Amino acid sequence: MSVLIGGVLLGAGVLLFVLEPVFSGKSAPMYDGDDVFDEGAARRRVALTALRDLEYDRATGKLDEDDYGRLRTELSREALEHLGDEGDGGRAGGGARGGDRSSRALEEEIAELRRAIREGMECGACEHLNRLGAKFCARCGEGLGGGGE
Amino acid sequence: MKNGRFFAGLVGVAAVVAYLMWTGISDSMVYYLTPVELIGKVEADPSFHEVGVKVSGRVVEGSWTRENGTSGTHEFVVADLEDAGVAFAVRYDDVVPDTFNDKAEVVVEGRYGSDGVFRAHTVLTKCGSRFEAAKEDLAARG
Amino acid sequence: MTILGEIALWIALPVALWGTAVSFAGGRTGRGDLVLSGERTVHVVTFLLVLVSAGIIAAFLGNRYEYYYVVNYSNRELDTYFKVAGLWAGQRGSLVFWTLLLSGFSSVAAFVNRRRNREFMPYVSGTLLGILSFLLVVLLFADVNPFERLGFTRFNGLGLNPQLQNYWMTIHPPTLYLGFTAFAVPFAFAVAALLTGRLDSRWIAVTRRWILLSWFFLTIGIVFGMRWAYEELGWGGYWFWDPVENASLLPWLTATAFLHSIQIQENRGMLKVWNMCLVVVTFLLTIFATFLTRSGLIESVHSFAENLRIAYIFLGFMGGMAILAAILIVHRLPSLRAENRIQSFLSRESAFLFNNLLLVGVTFAVMYGTLFPLITEGFFGETRNVGPPYFNRVNIPLGLMLLALMGIGPVIAWRRASKRNLRKNFTIPVAAGAATLAALLAAGVRHGMALATFSLAAFVMTIVVAEFWKGTRARARIAGEGIASAFRSLVRRNRRRWGGYIVHAGVVVVFTGLAGAAFDTRVEQEMTPGEAMTVRSALGSEYRLVYESLSHTRPRAAEDVQENDWRWTALLTAYRDGERIGVLRPEKRFYPVMEQTSTEVGISSSALEDLYVIPKDMETGTDRATFEVKVLPLVPWIWYGGMIVAIGTLVGLWPTRGAPVPSAARERTVRRPVPAGAAG
Numbered sequence: 001m002s003v004l005i006g007g008v009l010l011g012a013g014v015l016l017f018v019l020e021p022v023f024s025g026k027s028a029p030m031y032d033g034d035d036v037f038d039e040g041a042a043r044r045r046v047a048l049t050a051l052r053d054l055e056y057d058r059a060t061g062k063l064d065e066d067d068y069g070r071l072r073t074e075l076s077r078e079a080l081e082h083l084g085d086e087g088d089g090g091r092a093g094g095g096a097r098g099g100d101r102s103s104r105a106l107e108e109e110i111a112e113l114r115r116a117i118r119e120g121m122e123c124g125a126c127e128h129l130n131r132l133g134a135k136f137c138a139r140c141g142e143g144l145g146g147g148g149e
Numbered sequence: 150m151k152n153g154r155f156f157a158g159l160v161g162v163a164a165v166v167a168y169l170m171w172t173g174i175s176d177s178m179v180y181y182l183t184p185v186e187l188i189g190k191v192e193a194d195p196s197f198h199e200v201g202v203k204v205s206g207r208v209v210e211g212s213w214t215r216e217n218g219t220s221g222t223h224e225f226v227v228a229d230l231e232d233a234g235v236a237f238a239v240r241y242d243d244v245v246p247d248t249f250n251d252k253a254e255v256v257v258e259g260r261y262g263s264d265g266v267f268r269a270h271t272v273l274t275k276c277g278s279r280f281e282a283a284k285e286d287l288a289a290r291g
Numbered sequence: 292m293t294i295l296g297e298i299a300l301w302i303a304l305p306v307a308l309w310g311t312a313v314s315f316a317g318g319r320t321g322r323g324d325l326v327l328s329g330e331r332t333v334h335v336v337t338f339l340l341v342l343v344s345a346g347i348i349a350a351f352l353g354n355r356y357e358y359y360y361v362v363n364y365s366n367r368e369l370d371t372y373f374k375v376a377g378l379w380a381g382q383r384g385s386l387v388f389w390t391l392l393l394s395g396f397s398s399v400a401a402f403v404n405r406r407r408n409r410e411f412m413p414y415v416s417g418t419l420l421g422i423l424s425f426l427l428v429v430l431l432f433a434d435v436n437p438f439e440r441l442g443f444t445r446f447n448g449l450g451l452n453p454q455l456q457n458y459w460m461t462i463h464p465p466t467l468y469l470g471f472t473a474f475a476v477p478f479a480f481a482v483a484a485l486l487t488g489r490l491d492s493r494w495i496a497v498t499r500r501w502i503l504l505s506w507f508f509l510t511i512g513i514v515f516g517m518r519w520a521y522e523e524l525g526w527g528g529y530w531f532w533d534p535v536e537n538a539s540l541l542p543w544l545t546a547t548a549f550l551h552s553i554q555i556q557e558n559r560g561m562l563k564v565w566n567m568c569l570v571v572v573t574f575l576l577t578i579f580a581t582f583l584t585r586s587g588l589i590e591s592v593h594s595f596a597e598n599l600r601i602a603y604i605f606l607g608f609m610g611g612m613a614i615l616a617a618i619l620i621v622h623r624l625p626s627l628r629a630e631n632r633i634q635s636f637l638s639r640e641s642a643f644l645f646n647n648l649l650l651v652g653v654t655f656a657v658m659y660g661t662l663f664p665l666i667t668e669g670f671f672g673e674t675r676n677v678g679p680p681y682f683n684r685v686n687i688p689l690g691l692m693l694l695a696l697m698g699i700g701p702v703i704a705w706r707r708a709s710k711r712n713l714r715k716n717f718t719i720p721v722a723a724g725a726a727t728l729a730a731l732l733a734a735g736v737r738h739g740m741a742l743a744t745f746s747l748a749a750f751v752m753t754i755v756v757a758e759f760w761k762g763t764r765a766r767a768r769i770a771g772e773g774i775a776s777a778f779r780s781l782v783r784r785n786r787r788r789w790g791g792y793i794v795h796a797g798v799v800v801v802f803t804g805l806a807g808a809a810f811d812t813r814v815e816q817e818m819t820p821g822e823a824m825t826v827r828s829a830l831g832s833e834y835r836l837v838y839e840s841l842s843h844t845r846p847r848a849a850e851d852v853q854e855n856d857w858r859w860t861a862l863l864t865a866y867r868d869g870e871r872i873g874v875l876r877p878e879k880r881f882y883p884v885m886e887q888t889s890t891e892v893g894i895s896s897s898a899l900e901d902l903y904v905i906p907k908d909m910e911t912g913t914d915r916a917t918f919e920v921k922v923l924p925l926v927p928w929i930w931y932g933g934m935i936v937a938i939g940t941l942v943g944l945w946p947t948r949g950a951p952v953p954s955a956a957r958e959r960t961v962r963r964p965v966p967a968g969a970a971g
Contacts, residue, residue, distance in 0.1 A: 007298040014302055014339070018309065018331050027323025028330055029409050042492055046558055050705065053785070057704070059769060060761035067704065067712050074706065109784075113769060154636045158645060166652035166689065170659065173684035174677055181664055181674040203676050244907050247453075247525075247888045 041103065044082035048106040051075045055113040179203045179258065184229040184237060187261060195263065203258045204267070206230055213251035227257060227267070237261065241269040248274040293355060296346015297438040303339040304431060306332055307424040311417055318413030318486070326413045333401045333416050336423055337394040344378055344391050347437050351377040357444040360384060360437045366448040373451055376461040380451055382601075383430075383437040385464065389581055390426040392465075392472040397423065400476045400501075408497055414483035415476075422475060425608055433604055453856070453882050453889035459519035466515055467539055470508030471577035474546065476501045478574035481567060485619040490563065490626045495553045500944060506550060507940040509543045514933035525890045527811070527903045527921045529929065532682040535580075537661040541654055542576035545569055548650035551643045558705060559640060560630030564620060565647075567627065571616040575609050635707040642700040649693050656685040691743050694802055697795050698751035701758055719757065724750035744806035748799045755796045759789070786943050793939030800932030807900075807925025815907070817917045826902075828922040834902055835866040836875070841914040856880040856889075859909050861916055865895050865902055872897070877906040877918070900924040 020026065054075065058068045136143055181203045182190070191197045204227065212226035223245055228236035239257050249255065249272065259269035310332025317325030350361050351374040364380040365373075373380075379388040397419040404412050430436060454460070477498035484494035516536065517529035530536060549569040555562050582605040620627070633640050659666070660677050667675040702716045727749035731742055759778075767777035782789040810829035818824060818838040826834045839862040859879045865872050875893030882889065893904040901923045908917040 003294050003298075006295055007302075010295070010298060010342075011302050014306060014335050018306060018328055018335055021324040021327040021331065022313075025324055026327055028317075028327035028412075029406060030321055030323050030326065030413075032407055032409050042496060042557075043560075049785070050558065053788070056762060056765055059765040062702065062716055062761070063704065063712060064709075064715065067707075067709055071704065071706060155633065155641070155644070158636075158641075159648060162645065162648045162652055166656055166685070169685040169688060170656050170681075173656075173660075173681035174663075176684060177678045177680035178663075179676050179678070181676040186673065247890055250886070 040082040044079050045103050045106065047075050047079040047082065048103055048110065051079065052106055052110050052113065055110060059113075181205070183231075184227060184235045185232055188235055188237070191261060198261055198263045201258070201260055203256060204261075205254070205256045206236075207233075207254050208249075208251050209233075209236060210252045223272075225251065227255060230254070237265065237267050239267045239269050239272075241272050243270075243272075245272055246274050292349035293346045293353070293358075293438070296343045296349070299339040299342035299346070300427070300430065300436075300438065303336055303343070304424065304427040306339070307336050307420050307427055310336070311420040311424055314413050314417030314420060318417065326416075329413065329416045329420065330401045330405070332420060333394070333397045336420070337391075337398040340387070340391040340394050343387055343437075347378050347384055347387060348375055350438075351375065354448075355444075356446065356448050357440050358437075359439045359441050362441065362445055362448045364448070364451050366450040369448075369451055369456075373456055373461065377451065379464050379468070380455055383435045383439075385468075385581070386426065386430055386435060387437055388465070389468050389472060390423060390430065392468050393419070393426070393475055394423055396472050396476055397479075400479070404497075408493075410487055410489060411480060411483040411494070411497070414486045415479040418479040418482045419475060429601070429604055433601055435601060450882060453880065453887055454523055457519060457523045459515050459522060463512060463515035463519050466508050467512030468581065470505050470510075470512050471542065471581055473501055473505035473508060474542065474574055474577050477505070477570055481570045482616070482619070485567070485616075485623050488623065488626060490623060492557050492560075495556060495566070499553065502546065502550060502553070503940060503944050506543070506546050507937065507944065509539070509546060510940065511933065511937050513539055513543060514930070514936075518930065521926070522892065522894070525892045525905055527813075527892075527905070527923055529926070532660070532679045534661050537657050537682075538576075538580040541658060541661075542573050542580055544650050544654045544657070545573040545576060548647045548654075549573060552647050555640050555643050559633075561633070561640070563627040563629065564624065567616075567620050571613070571620075575613060578605060578609055578612075637703065637708045637710070637713065639700060639703050639705045639708075642696055642703055646693065646696050646700065649689055649696070653686055653689050653693075656689070657682065660685070687740050690802070691740070691747060694744070694747045694751060694799070697798065698747070698754045701792060701795070702754055720750045720753040723753040738809040741806045741809040744802055748803045748806075751799050752796065755792050755799070758792055762789075782942065786945055790939050790941075790943030790945075793942055794936050795939075797932045797935030797937075797939055800928050800935055802932075804925045804928030804930075804932055807923065807928065810924045811921060813919065813921045815917065815919045817908075817915065819913065819915050824918070824920065826920050826922050828900055828924060830899055830924050832867050832900075832922075834920075834922060835869075836902075836904065836918070836920060837864045837866075838862075838916065838918070839864060841909060841911070841916060843911060856882045859906075859911065861893075861906055861909065861918070863893065863904060863918075867897070867902075872902075875902075875904050877904045879906055879909055896927050898927060901926045 021028075051072065054063070054068065054071055057063045063071070179201050180190075182205075184204060184206045187202060187204050206227040206229055209226040209228050213223065214225070215223045223239075223241045225239055225241075226236050227239050228234075239259075241257070241259075253274045256271075256273045257267060257269040258271040258273075259267055261267045310329045313325040313332070314329030317323070317327075317329055347360070349355075350358050351365050352371065354361075354365075354367055356362050360381060360383045361377070364377045364384070369377075378384045397416070400419070401412070401416055404415070408415075477494075480494045480498045480501075484490055516539065520531065520536075521527070521529040524531075549566065552562050552566055552569060556566050582601065633644070635641070660681050663677050664674045667673065698720060699717075702713075702720075704712065724746040728742060728746040731745055736742060736745075762781050763774060763778045766772065766781045767774055770777065770780070772780065812826060812829055814824060814826045816824045820838055820840050823835055823837040826836070828834065841859065841861050843859040844857055857880065860876050861878070863875045863877070865875055873895050875895055876891075877893035878891040880889045880891065881887070890906060892906075895902040903921040903923055905919040905921070906916060907919055910916070
């Protein structure tokens with residue numbers, strides 16, 4: 001008997017919980033609101049991440065100048081293209097410039113990296129880019145500032 | 150523009166996989182037979198005695214004998230699961246699995262010699278029937 | 292309690308069916324109330340399945356031997372620990388357990404996404420509830436109901452198979468099941484993406500973490516399984532190429548391929564169709580691994596029950612899912628076109644592509660070998676079998692190629708790498724590999740595959756370590772940080788990348804451990820107490836084992852309550868190079884209820900190798916015993932490597948610092964990325 005009651009109660013409770021929205025008209029959100037996923041923003045973030053890693057790869061000597069220059073051009077173009085994409089969504093109006101938060105953080109980091117690398121590696125006299133940590137320029141022998149240390 | 154190289158790479162990988170699979174199969178393939186099929190094959194073609202086979206069947210109750218304990222030479226008779234009349238003797242020189250007993254369902258791997266004795270190099274037991282008893286069995290034992 | 296579980300099982304099915312219907316309907320018509328009802332259903336089904344599982348466990352703990360399932364997997368003497376684990380000891384319980392985990396993950400997915408990815412969610416819950424409904428139908432109507440009664444009550448159960456009475460065996464299946472069921476979520480998102488037509492990289496960004504989670508559990512589940520086989524099956528091996536093992540490996544292989552190929556889609560917008568196919572195939576393989584192999588369709592030492600009806604039901608389900616997915620993919624082909632083409636043969640894309648080809652090749656070969664008996668049965672009318680030599684022959688070379696790619700991939704640049712660049716980056720690692728090869732040859736190693744493995748391992752390891760070192764040093768110089776903090780911030784800034792490298796390092800260690808099998812040594816000897824034996828390891832140590840004594844627990848008189856097992860325990864003292872390293876207690880056990888013996892090996896592990904003692908024969912009267920003693924070099928490395936892999940995966944899984952939180956986003960009007968996509 002108690003089993004029967006328990007079963008009926010369980011069933012009724014479940015039914016009530018599941019069917020309630022249909023009767024009360026309570027609704028789940030169907031759209032993300034301002035949380036919409038933006039393909040353009042995602043692609044831009046990917047391009048920016050790649051650009052950042054590119055700076056590290058250059059600093060660690062994995063890439064030489066030619067490869068670095070070529071990839072940097074390509075990736076920057078892509079990041080810019082998708083900046084345009086973001087505007088197409090056209091929802092946020094003027095505030096959209098500069099992309100989303102993490103893209104902006106990435107951009108700042110890249111700028112900082114480039115500056116640090118320039119100060120630490122580029123020869124002040126002949127602009128040759130030296131290996132990270134070099135004391136003297138490999139081309140002209142000028143002493144390097146070692147700004148990043 | 151460089152699709153040719155990718156295509157070559159794809160074909161290369163496929164060819165390597167296919168080659169390895171082919172040689173692997175011809176190296177390690179064995180027939181997997183029931184005792185009825187084994188006896189039938191051997192009668193049709195005596196050279197089958199030299200071919201490595203895997204046979205599944207049931208150990209005939211009371212047929213298991215061993216010299217010096219579990220690690221000596223084991224001899225037992227394996228019968229067909231469906232036709233208990235078809236059976237053959239098995240000789241095995243290593244330790245039998247823990248789950249082996251004289252009514253176990255087994256898979257023996259080796260050669261069926263022309264003297265009618267199966268020389269096994271591997272004996273496996275199938276656990277199937279022991280893991281879940283049939284409902285009728287439970288009634289009988291319970 | 293048990294009866295409540297049974298009632299819950301019956302309630303769960305109509306509820307799940309309702310949820311499936313309203314979720315899809317709500318998604319189609321845009322009615323939020325139906326969608327909400329569907330999402331509540333997900334949680335309700337989880338709740339009901341918790342009741343079902345609790346009911347089964349209660350039946351085990353309460354020694355309810357009127358239930359067929361309990362009788363078969365328990366007895367009064369069994370430890371409480373194993374009684375709880377009885378939930379997944381057999382096919383029926385496993386099915387419930389699997390369903391429980393799937394519904395649990397579905398609930399988590401529904402909860403996490405209650406305010407985001409809303410366009411996908413109706414279809415995601417619909418798909419997951421559809422799978423759950425199918426499983427519930429099977430549980431109730433396919434002769435596998437865990438609550439089936441015998442019609443009478445036995446005094447005692449038949450007991451748990453001794454081989455399952457092992458710690459690893461109680462955690463190995465749940466871990467694997469967690470991996471299998473977690474993969475249903477990415478699958479559901481893929482289906483939702485196909486149905487809604489939103490085929491950009493969103494579904495991948497959203498599910499990346501789920502994929503990693505699933506991969507994490509699959510990996511450690513497989514390692515636990517190896518560990519179980521190593522300790523319990525008692526012959527010093529950890530992998531049999533048994534159908535059940537192969538089946539758990541298959542989804543792991545395709546999931547690994549998927550983890551790499553989604554990076555190409557994210558970075559370059561390519562391989563969209565391929566990724567869809569991989570996610571569907573991986574999901575189907577998880578079903579295959581859980582149910583088909585256990586159903587006795589393919590003969591296996593592990594196959595527990597031969598209930599072929601189940602096999603056909605699941606085969607039908609897999610076929611249906613495959614056809615539906617294929618129709619959806621074909622329907623969406625125009626939106627799945629690649630945005631870019633591969634620029635160069637020498638690029639990371641290309642390395643990833645070959646990694647995928649090889650992994651799929653391995654998957655195909657393993658699958659073919661596993662199904663070989665069925666295939667030959669179908670084509671020739673007679674069954675043929677392939678054994679471990681086939682799998683080793685195929686998979687060792689392919690595995691070595693994958694190992695090599697693991698080193699090449701991280702160093703080679705995306706898009707296009709110049710030859711100059713390759714020379715620059717590969718000179719030192721190749722030198723390290725060559726030096727290892729030379730050193731091993733000089734040491735007299737002549738085993739080809741082992742030489743190849745060790746050299747490649749040195750090559751890859753050098754690359755991984757160099758990547759970490761260079762990255763840390765650059766970070767330290769640029770940001771002016773100390774080495775330790777530079778390392779931390781390096782990893783934190785790109786967890787996926789550096790976590791991946793840690794995983795690679797772990798895999799290298801595992802490969803090294805596997806190759807150790809080429810140097811196993813083995814001695815067998817009969818001894819009486821007081822005698823000793825020696826074994827020489829391939830790595831040069833000399834082990835000495837002194838057989839001290841044999842003891843046995845005396846079986847009590849035949850009473851109603853017996854011991855779970857009777858034990859004969861040998862005591863051996865082990866010395867390495869004259870130094871005492873410990874006491875080993877290999878054991879023979881007899882399980883009276885099951886009428887079965889089992890062998891427990893004695894293992895003494897050091898950093899480099901294991902001493903592995905198998906008791907073969909024990910005579911109670913004379914205490915004479917035969918032992919087979921093996922020295923297994925590098926086996927511990929497999930477990931170490933597994934741990935490193937797990938750590939690396941966790942690093943990749945860890946929430947990214949600075950992931951946007953909902954409240955922060957509301958302050959701005961700009962759109963905010965989906966947190967899961969914010970790895971960076």
